[in-house]
Amino acid sequence: MGRKKNSSDFLKECIADALFILLRTKSIESITVREITELANVSRITYYRNFTSKENVIEFKLDKLMTEWIEKQPQKESASAHELSIRFFQFFYSIRDIVQTLIRANLSLLLLNRLILKFNDINTADSSEYYRQIFISFGLCGIILSWMDTGMKESPEEMGRIISRKFFPAPESEL
Structure with a gap:
């Protein structure tokens, strides 16, 4: 079973x-499924077995x-907002x-939809927490897109x- 899963993941990639x-x-x-499958060197059956649309392919990736x-992140509960922010921007810089x-x-x-689904608890019963998470997701997505669209003049660390300073202020001693 593991081999089939790896093979399927490879073909999806x-x-x-x-x-x-x-x-x-x-x-x-204007992109056709035929163009995708020819370039990927897979059959149309493989494409349709794994995906329902081109958007679904992007969501998978x-x-x-x-x-x-997320799985590579250190499981440090005490990570500061500053550390988390830097890691977040380093990740988006890498992709x-x-x-x-x-x-x-x-x-x-x-990208925004994937961020919301991946980083938020969309099933929370607390509506104010749900909207807080959505607000943060939209804001971070907007910042990422603007940063990239303007040529990423600032490093991920900057x-x-x-x-972290503007949205998650901490005592100066922590920064």
């Missing part, structure tokens, strides 16, 4: 990588990247090609410092 290559030069609407990043491709393709809402 090939499909996602092919779609992102095509998105660099074409709109999502974003989920996979975010899940891998900047993907995010910039989404920006150019006018698909950045897919962005983490800016965000």
Whole structure:
């Protein structure tokens, strides 16, 4: 079973990588499943067995990247907002090609949706907490997209410092 899962993940990655290559030069609407499968060197059956749409392919790739990043994070409960902010921007810097491709393709809402689903408790019964989490997700997504769209003049570390100081102020001794 493990081998089949690895094979399936590999084929899904090939499909996602092919779609992102095509998105660099074409709109999502003009990309065909045939082009994706030919570039990925997989069958149309493999594509349709794993995905329902091109947007679903993008969601898979974003989920996979975010899940891998979260799993690699140290399980330190005492991490400060400053540390977390820096790690967050380092992650998005590491996938900047993907995010910039989404920006150019006018698909950045897919990134926002994945952020909301991955980093928030959307099932919370506390409506004020739910809206607080949504507010933070929209804000962080907007900052990431603006930072990348303007050429990432600040390093991920500078962005983490800016965000942690402005939105999660701590005593000066901690910064």
